[in-house]
Amino acid sequence: MKLQDLLKYRKITIQCHDNPDADSIGSGFALLKFFESKGITADLIYGGRFEITKVSLRMLIDELQIPIEYVGVESRHFEGLLLTVDCQHGAGNVTTMFADDYAVIDHHVPEVSLPKLSRVEENCGSAGTLIYFMLKEAGYDIEGDRDLQTALYYGLYSDTYQFSESYSDRDKILRDEAKINRTLFNRLKHANISLTDLETAGIALLRNIYNESGRYSVMQANPCDPNLLGLLADFLLQVDVVDFCVCYNTLEDGFKFSVRSSVKEVRADALCEFLTKEIGTGGGRRDKAGGFISKKLYEANYGTMNSEAYFSEKINDFLKL
């Protein structure tokens, strides 16, 4: 599929995945600009349970004036084309919305059967890389648009762990030739948490519970952006005697948590699945994973059991397996 194939639509809704990241937002923004330049009415949306709170993403949106709109968890019907970017319509990480036609631009392994109008290339480190080349293919004047290049560049940077996992030739071309707003990029790079997050982190660190025989830590933080849980877990794993850890917080409807592991005996993804079995969802990678436990299902199974006790006891059970 080429971008030119989508120009027949008079109305296009671009949808990012839920909990959108820099790549999804930047990619959506670039497509929005392209369609608008062609006189098409385009909107940029995302759904899901959470509105964007991560500081760097708010900064990206504010500084580049990205008109992204949060639409919540309710499915809606949009007129014209629905284009999911950095995700696939029907997949688990994107709230299902409806439209007259569907299109997909993504760089993840196909999870669902794709619509005819699809372009999925897994050898791109970011969806933005693919879009950068699609825009060039369509003859769009990228060079003249520094905001667009900054957004795609920052998306690639974020999706590839600071370019460390960017291997494809096309990723390298975007990295090397994009003309970006360096000042903004530097600010984005160094704006991961807010002062409130810093205080939340400080309190959480003091409440760390270390299990000596299991060589793990469990830490509860006050309600915060999920990104902070990941950062706290990364930090905790740096402690010499911590082999793996779980950082969580209590939200209105359940517990959100991050797991990190540096030992092969404890897989972070397996531990996540174990902790959420029948009461939530979780997964990830061998070293990094995360999950959510539903309050309703937790209470049905464990009553008023204290959450710190739940995590500790469950982890001990997991270690016995």
Ligand SMILES: [Mn+2]
């Ligand atoms: Mn991506």
